[in-house]
Amino acid sequence: MKTTSLPIFMLAIFSIATPSCDKDDEEEMGTDPMAAKIQWKWQVENIVINENLSGVERYTTYDGLPTDYVEFRDDGKMYTEYQGKRDTSDYKIIDHQRISIDGDNAIVRELTDNSLVLFDKENVVNIGFVAISYNLKK
Numbered sequence: 001m002k003t004t005s006l007p008i009f010m011l012a013i014f015s016i017a018t019p020s021c022d023k024d025d026e027e028e029m030g031t032d033p034m035a036a037k038i039q040w041k042w043q044v045e046n047i048v049i050n051e052n053l054s055g056v057e058r059y060t061t062y063d064g065l066p067t068d069y070v071e072f073r074d075d076g077k078m079y080t081e082y083q084g085k086r087d088t089s090d091y092k093i094i095d096h097q098r099i100s101i102d103g104d105n106a107i108v109r110e111l112t113d114n115s116l117v118l119f120d121k122e123n124v125v126n127i128g129f130v131a132i133s134y135n136l137k138k
Helices: 003-014 021-033 033-038
Strands: 039-055 056-063 068-070 077-082 087-095 100-103 104-111 116-126 129-138
Touching: 033 087, 039 116, 056 100
Parallel strands: none
Antiparallel strands: 039 056, 039 068, 039 129, 068 077, 077 087, 087 100, 100 104, 104 116, 116 129
């Protein structure tokens, strides 16, 4: 897979359609302190990709465009625009360090009033891994 296609691939992983959250999940999301902080329209500052495949390590950074965003809403939906492509996904806060986006778990590395850093690492069987850090800002 080409390095330039990895951010699109990883956002696509977060954007595969699944059933929406049920009413209990929505109620939990509304009372969670993390939910109150995460529910915002975040600008994509950059996406950092670390590929370690067959012993070869490569870093790539994508600097977000002014139109790139990730928006978490209180209905359990995440709206994204990335390089002109829009998508909608379901999300659920698992705990204060993890969020599930269409069933794939991401680690919340940082969540402040002005920044959100999501991290995902996928192992590639018998080859290595691909780790991606999504750096978002208000």
